[in-house]
Amino acid sequence: MTSKREKPAANYPRSDRARPQPPSPSSPGGASFFPEPFLEQFLQHLSLERRLAANTILAYQADLASFLDFLRLNRLSQLAGLAEIEVSHLRAYLASCHAKGISNRSNARRISSLRAFFRFLLAEKLIATDPCAALDLPKPGRPLPKVLTIPEVNRLLAPLASDNPLALRNFAMLHLLYATGMRVSELVNLPLAGVNFMGGYIRVFGKGAKERLIPFGETAREYLRLYTRDARPEILKKRTSDFLFVTGHGTAMTRLRFWQIVRQSARLAEISKKISPHVLRHSFATHLLEHGADLRSVQMMLGHADIATTQIYTHVDSNRLKSAHQKFHPRG
Numbered sequence: 416m417t418s419k420r421e422k423p424a425a426n427y428p429r430s431d432r433a434r435p436q437p438p439s440p441s442s443p444g445g446a447s448f449f450p451e452p453f454l455e456q457f458l459q460h461l462s463l464e465r466r467l468a469a470n471t472i473l474a475y476q477a478d479l480a481s482f483l484d485f486l487r488l489n490r491l492s493q494l495a496g497l498a499e500i501e502v503s504h505l506r507a508y509l510a511s512c513h514a515k516g517i518s519n520r521s522n523a524r525r526i527s528s529l530r531a532f533f534r535f536l537l538a539e540k541l542i543a544t545d546p547c548a549a550l551d552l553p554k555p556g557r558p559l560p561k562v563l564t565i566p567e568v569n570r571l572l573a574p575l576a577s578d579n580p581l582a583l584r585n586f587a588m589l590h591l592l593y594a595t596g597m598r599v600s601e602l603v604n605l606p607l608a609g610v611n612f613m614g615g616y617i618r619v620f621g622k623g624a625k626e627r628l629i630p631f632g633e634t635a636r637e638y639l640r641l642y643t644r645d646a647r648p649e650i651l652k653k654r655t656s657d658f659l660f661v662t663g664h665g666t667a668m669t670r671l672r673f674w675q676i677v678r679q680s681a682r683l684a685e686i687s688k689k690i691s692p693h694v695l696r697h698s699f700a701t702h703l704l705e706h707g708a709d710l711r712s713v714q715m716m717l718g719h720a721d722i723a724t725t726q727i728y729t730h731v732d733s734n735r736l737k738s739a740h741q742k743f744h745p746r747g
Contacts, residue, residue, distance in 0.1 A: 453497070454479070457535050466623045470600070478528035482508055497542050502549045505529065509550075526550060560697035560727065563690065568593060568698060570684040572634075583646035585676050587638045588660055588668075591617075592692060594635035596699030596717055599692035603668045605659045607643075612636060621718040629716050700728045 461467045461475060485508045505526070512522045530547040537545045563571070572593065575586045592602055601619045609618045616630045631639075647661060654665035662668055674691055681690050688694075700713050714725040 453536065453541060456539065457532055460535055468600075468622045471622070474524070475528045475531070478525045479532060481512075481525060482529060485511055497536060500546050502546050505546055505550050560701075561688065561690070561694050562698045562701045563686070563688070563694060565702065567684075567686050567688070568702075571680060571686060573684065578645075580646035580649040583638075583642050584650065584660055585680065587635075587642035587646075588673065589677070589680060589695070590635040590638045591631060592695045593699055594631040595619075595629040596696045596703075597629060598696065598718070599670050599673055602692070603658075603660060603670055603673055606657050607659045608657070610639065610643075610659060612640065619718070622720075625718065625720075627715060627718050697728070700725070704728050 458472060458476070461472050467475075486504070489507070489511075509522055509526065512525065526547070530545075530550075533542065533545045533547050536542045572586075572590055575582060577583075588602060591597075592599070595617060597605075597617070597619055598621065601621060605617065605619070611617070615632070615636055616628050618626065618628055620626050643659075647659075650661055650663060651665055656665045656667075658667040660668055662672075670692075677690060677692050677695070681688070696717070700717055703713050703716075704710070710722060710725055710729065713728065714722045717725060719725045
């Protein structure tokens with residue numbers, strides 16, 4: 416019979432680099448800080464109950480590891496355990512992050528991770544008080560996203576002069592990314608069955624396994640048909656795969672590899688900006704709003720849970736209008 420606190424094993428990501436490790440038994444205080452069962456329960460909670468994305472869970476792991484490293488380096492691991500961590504320790508940790516030149520935005524994320532962890536421990540009655548309750552988050556600010564201009568997009572997606580299967584695949588991926596604004600992780604893991612050629616839309620399962628439908632235009636459909644009809648079978652040869660965009664091994668492409676493809680394509684298109692797949696996602700949203708799309712529709716296509724996240728693209732458009740006003744108004 417399992418104990419009350421035991422939970423089924425979760426498929427949360429495991430990473431030796433990102434996963435916080437307890438102090439060795441020989442260190443002061445032994446493994447009293449962040450005991451492994453508590454970490455296991457917290458990560459299972461993120462995966463099974465909150466249904467967070469794998470990369471988000473890795474970020475939580477990395478943030479907890481950062482705080483634990485601070486405690487060790489400052490010889491605070493002799494404290495009896497989690498219950499003795501106070502807000503002063505958290506403030507000292509935040510100050511050390513500032514001293515290292517870490518941005519307010521990154522610090523805010525780290526403190527948010529710690530808040531989630533301690534709230535979980537409090538709810539599970541593993542601690543009596545939450546040390547984060549009296550901690551103010553640093554104001555992270557929100558930099559405007561980088562976007563491509565319409566001429567730059569046109570150069571990036573200029574008609575392809577090659578019938579190489581891999582080149583056709585890459586070109587189809589670029590077209591679909593800009594046509595839908597999907598996340599790069601959604602793009603590289605998109606199943607073949609997720610594309611509806613007749614209806615002209617894709618079915619995506621984004622963060623939290625939330626499903627959404629995103630339409631795409633005729634140009635993207637043309638290149639997708641060309642890729643699936645001619646290039647994809649040649650890449651796979653006699654292999655089979657459920658993924659739409661495949662490698663020569665029949666597997667899905669990694670996010671890093673597609674990032675490299677985007678950078679290489681930008682250089683060939685003589686785009687001097689340093690761009691990434693996310694820049695194309697930003698460009699998709701910005702260009703839709705510039706041409707009259709309503710904010711709620713853009714929110715749904717991007718898969719944002721909160722419309723406030725989408726509103727940053729209205730600031731990009733306002734910034735463009737302000738620049739135009741300053742440039743052309745006689746008293747700008």
